[in-house]
Amino acid sequence: MPEKGVKCPLGDVTWAKCEKCRVSPKKVCHIPVPMLNTMRQHESITYSPSRLLACDRQFILERHYEFYTDIDHAYAALRGTVFHAGMDALSTGGVKEKRLVDGEFSGKPDVYWTETDKKGNTLITVHDYKTVSTLSPSMTEAVIPHQIQVNLYAYLIALTVPNPVVKELQIIYFDMKRVRIFSSMPGRYAIEKGERIELQEIKVKPWEWDERFIGKRIAERKQHDANFAATGELPKQLPRDEQWKCSRCAVHGICADYSARHGESMPGFSNAFATRSETQAVRGE
Ligand code: SF4
Ligand code: SF4
Numbered sequence: 001m002p003e004k005g006v007k008c009p010l011g012d013v014t015w016a017k018c019e020k021c022r023v024s025p026k027k028v029c030h031i032p033v034p035m036l037n038t039m040r041q042h043e044s045i046t047y048s049p050s051r052l053l054a055c056d057r058q059f060i061l062e063r064h065y066e067f068y069t070d071i072d073h074a075y076a077a078l079r080g081t082v083f084h085a086g087m088d089a090l091s092t093g094g095v096k097e098k099r100l101v102d103g104e105f106s107g108k109p110d111v112y113w114t115e116t117d118k119k120g121n122t123l124i125t126v127h128d129y130k131t132v133s134t135l136s137p138s139m140t141e142a143v144i145p146h147q148i149q150v151n152l153y154a155y156l157i158a159l160t161v162p163n164p165v166v167k168e169l170q171i172i173y174f175d176m177k178r179v180r181i182f183s184s185m186p187g188r189y190a191i192e193k194g195e196r197i198e199l200q201e202i203k204v205k206p207w208e209w210d211e212r213f214i215g216k217r218i219a220e221r222k223q224h225d226a227n228f229a230a231t232g233e234l235p236k237q238l239p240r241d242e243q244w245k246c247s248r249c250a251v252h253g254i255c256a257d258y259s260a261r262h263g264e265s266m267p268g269f270s271n272a273f274a275t276r277s278e279t280q281a282v283r284g285e
Contacts, residue, residue, distance in 0.1 A: 003250065006039065007068040015040055029071055035078045039069070049107045049152040052217040053145040054245070056235035059221060060228050061251040069250040076248055080131040083174065084110060087129055094127075100156035105214050109153035114161055123167035126153050135175040137192045141200040142171045142182035148213065150202065155210035166204045234258055243268035 005014040009028045013021065022033050029036075051059065061067070087110070088096050094111040113125045128150045150169045158164035169184040180190060184202040191197070205213075224235045237259065238245060246252055246267040255267050 002066060003040070003062075003069055004066045005068045006071050006074075007253075008071040012068040031071060031075065031078065035082060038081045039074060039078060047105045047214075047218050047221070049149040052105075052152075052214065052221070053149060055238045055242075055249065056221065056224050057237060057255060058249055058251055060224055060234055061254050063225070064228065065251065065254050067251050067254060070252065073248055073250065073252065076131075076133070083131045084129055087111075100153075100160065102156060102159055102214075104218060105156075107153055107156050109150075109157065112153070112157055114157065115167075117165075119163075121163045121165045122158075122161035123165055124154050124157050124161070125168045125170075126150055126157065127170045127172060128153065130171060130173045132173055132175050135173050135178055135180055137178070138197070139173075139180060140197060142173075142202055146171050147202050148205075151205045152210055152214065154204075155207060155214075158207060164207075169202045169204060171202060237264060237267050240268065 005012060006018050007013075008018075010021070010026070018036070021027050022036055084097075091111055094113045095109075096111045097108050099106055099108045109126050110129050111127050115123050117123055128146065130146060147169075150171055154164075154166050154169060166184065171182045173180045173182075180199075181188065182199055182202055184204050186201050188199045188201070189196050190199060227233055227235075234255075237243070237255065246255075249255065249267070252267060258264075259266055
């Protein structure tokens, strides 16, 4: 089912009405028009790295219900879109935001480079940007789902070149005060208040691991879809320590209604960026 429009101070507003409102004196939201213009881009792509790593329940709800995206929840993503556009404009070289497709699975790395070495291998470098509200100075490891995501981008690039080998994967976190780069190359560190902080490498997965992960997650999603069609049952909520993601969820209201009807606790609104236990939980996949 489609994203029908936006939930804003004017209520549930369809896209057509929102587009008219944007250029009229009725506009009461404080989101600038160029940002609003990027909003209606909810991925129709079914299986992408970020979608496969996101909440199963959200996936089912977005497919089966019409929904209005909460403007306040969408703001963080809109800010991220603007930031990515700025980085694209400033970057020189590399392939930017190109969608790569492998059957049902597809993804769009932020930027990547390929080069051929003397042995005829194609060396792949991928950079993935992440805008976050707060970046902890003591963060020493990239969030595991983000590590998986950048590996899956490398996998998609690998399908397009001969003898692919990962040269470097980078995840670059930005908040309003600092930037931190995690790399698959060893030896990276940060200096905070004069103290050296060793940063862990991004783990590079074998191509077979990526392939298995994609197959497993797509099969799980299809199973959830079939269950929902047969019984109306939704997959579980995200675990409590991952519910910081709920604050960006477009179908939070529908999930909350279902939770209330089924005696579940309300899906949370924690603003914590990521927790250690989430990192460990996802590593088990
Ligand atoms: S322009 Fe802003 S206030 Fe108007 S409908 Fe869209 S989101 Fe709501
Ligand atoms: S509110 Fe949270 S648990 Fe519910 S669908 Fe959205 S992300 Fe999943």
